[in-house]
Amino acid sequence: MSTTTRILSGYEPASVLSFFEDICAIPHVSGDERAIADYIEAFAKARGLSCYRDAVHNVFIKLPASEGHESAPAVILQGHTDMVGEKTADSTHNFATDGLKLKVDAEGWISATDTTLGGDDGIAVAMMLAILDNPPQPHPAIECLFTVSEETGLEGAWAFDPVAMEATAHTMINLDSEAEGVLTAGCSGGMRTDITLPVTCESAEGVAVRVTLDGFTGGHSGVEIHEGHTNAIKAMGRILSALTEPYDFSLISVSGGGKDNAIPRDCTVTVDLRDTAHAEDFARAVTAEAEKLRSEPNMIPADKSFTCTAEILPDPPVLSMDDKTTHAVLSLLTLVRDGVLSMSAHVKGLVAHSRNLGIIKTLTDGEGKPTAVKFSMSTRSASNGHLDDSQRELTALAAVLGGEATHRARYPGWDYAPVSPLRDLWTRVSEGIYGVTPRIEVIHAGLECGILCDKLGEMDIISVGPDMRDIHTPREMLSIPSVERTYRLVCETLRALA
Ligand SMILES: [Zn+2]
Known part of the structure; x- marks a missing residue:
């Protein structure tokens, strides 16, 4: 004793x-x-x-x-x-x-x-x-x-x-x-998926503008996915895609989120804006798009205090991704389904199938030259059929955009x-x-x-x-x-x- x-x-x-x-x-x-x-x-x-x-x-x-x-x-x-x-x-x-x-x-x-x-x-x-x-x-x-x-x-x-x-x-x-x-x-149950899109680089021609979204509430990608939190990476995709028509820019680097099972709270993208004379306009347009997002009636109040900055960098960029790569990355951000994908037919209010695009990052070689953009996401469902569906969907999406999807850590639901x-x-x-x-x-x-x-x-x-x-x-x-x-x-x- x-x-x-x-x-x-x-x-x-x-x-x-x-x-x-x-x-x-x-x-x-x-x-x-x-x-x-x-x-x-x-x-x-x-x-x-x-x-x-x-x-x-x-x-x-x-x-x-x-x-x-x-x-x-x-x-x-x-x-x-x-x-x-x-x-x-x-x-x-x-x-x-x-x-x-x-x-x-x-x-x-x-x-x-x-x-x-x-x-x-x-x-x-x-x-x-x-x-x-x-x-x-x-x-x-x-x-x-x-x-x-x-x-x-x-x-x-x-x-x-x-x-x-x-x-x-x-x-x-x-x-x-x-x-x-x-x-x-x-x-x-669930699984993790990484999609990588290969990057082709070219010499940058314009001015570098860094766009940062931060201060979203984030949350657990499973038990909080139905609460309507804004995904910072998807939000970035929305803002930049809205500006591709009026402005001529390509991506230099992207990064956002930290864990594939946490709803991302921040995202930073640097672009090469070719129309150097209109850098200030571009920065204002980014802010205007962010304000449109903020005024979405469906945005949860806690997310409305996010910050958006568009900063014109002093040093001219050296390399940027080519138009095809830029288009593929922005298309993926637009097309990938995120959040609640379907609700349970049997249990009221239960999310049956969901996805969280948790991380985006630019992969580089030894000299810092971008080689690929990697998107990591977590998909959840108790149904094996849903997970099979998601696997096919993401594999197809990656293939259409010239990239590749790998699926891992799949586990069964109850x-x-x-x-x-x-x-x-x-x-x-x-x-x-x-x-x-x-x-x-x-x-x-x-x-x-x-x-x-x-x-x-x-x-x-x-x-x-x-x-x-x-x-x-x-x-x-x-x-x-x-x-x-x-x-x-x-x-x-x-x-x-x-
Ligand atoms: Zn425990």
Whole structure:
């Protein structure tokens, strides 16, 4: 027994919180899950439970059904062992060696001093260990899957081998949600696409004008794609394409955005304006186009405070892209479909298919001469058909404009199932105990469930969890009363499944 004070002792559910406090003492940021896997494996060995650990440190523990309930279908409980390691600017915390310093406020919110708490998803690990330690009676066969590196690319889920681990369940409760009273019932899949258009250069003849758009709100390309944020790269395409008729210019360089899964907030393009006498006019015309954009009735208010500058550079340009290249780049910016592509026919308000053009950049050779313009985008849908469609669409678009598309990092979605006995059961149990009907949500972003569902075959899945706030930040908090209610729901659902 440790002699240090147990911050969480005295709170309920005692067993879950005791395991959680143990977990918080073990460093376990993404990619560093060996020690926590050791702890879980030792837990299983001490109790004589069948335990399988794979090369990436995913752990799978099986608990047989209680006597007389062997014919009840097995259920998988699942959560991830890794946490995001974020700390305050002045913190000296070392995530590789130090345990977290827990505290609890008057309302029962647990947090860690100066760091993330890892309630996401340590509380799932703790709940699974508490269930394996002292299961609700009666219970079906329970298979607990502890995955690694969820936060950095769902790597544990990708590595999970249901055959090697002898997983048999077709029902799964994922414990990686962060809002009590919400039941997640589906998620999207997705893929990344890069289109490169080759650049032919020629000697520049005019004056260089740099156009910069900045200060758009941006956002997550999945869960915020329906909110109407302006894509800074598409906005740049609109402004420049509107000026190709009155002005004779070609592109020198383009760059915008930073991540293919974030809606871009900025974009900068430098052009070679051949009609040097009208540089001031051109700069004014750019601003006028930006004002037209700002007055679009459909623009969200927060985006209206974007800035647009058109700056005539003192040094004459040396090289610019030729007209054909310029035309191809501007055409792509006009033609590529971005934002919400279609809505779900089954779930009201759910985006079914979306795309985000997240990054544009000019690739150069060793001497700084442009060789290609690269566009990186992320497409999402739970439907494989949509992703196939998108793949063909972007391949065709690139080919028509003389470029090439490559698709990568494709991952499967978890399609909303119109019929789900587990969802109905969880809802009944929640209504029975708390009189609360959970809100069913399907999210337009990737979860481990999509990959696991694809690997396990026919699965009935729900994703649930207790209330957390500000996850992935040093302000992260986890509600003890919510853990207690959620844990009881999980236990009662297991009892009902038996
Ligand atoms: Zn998580």
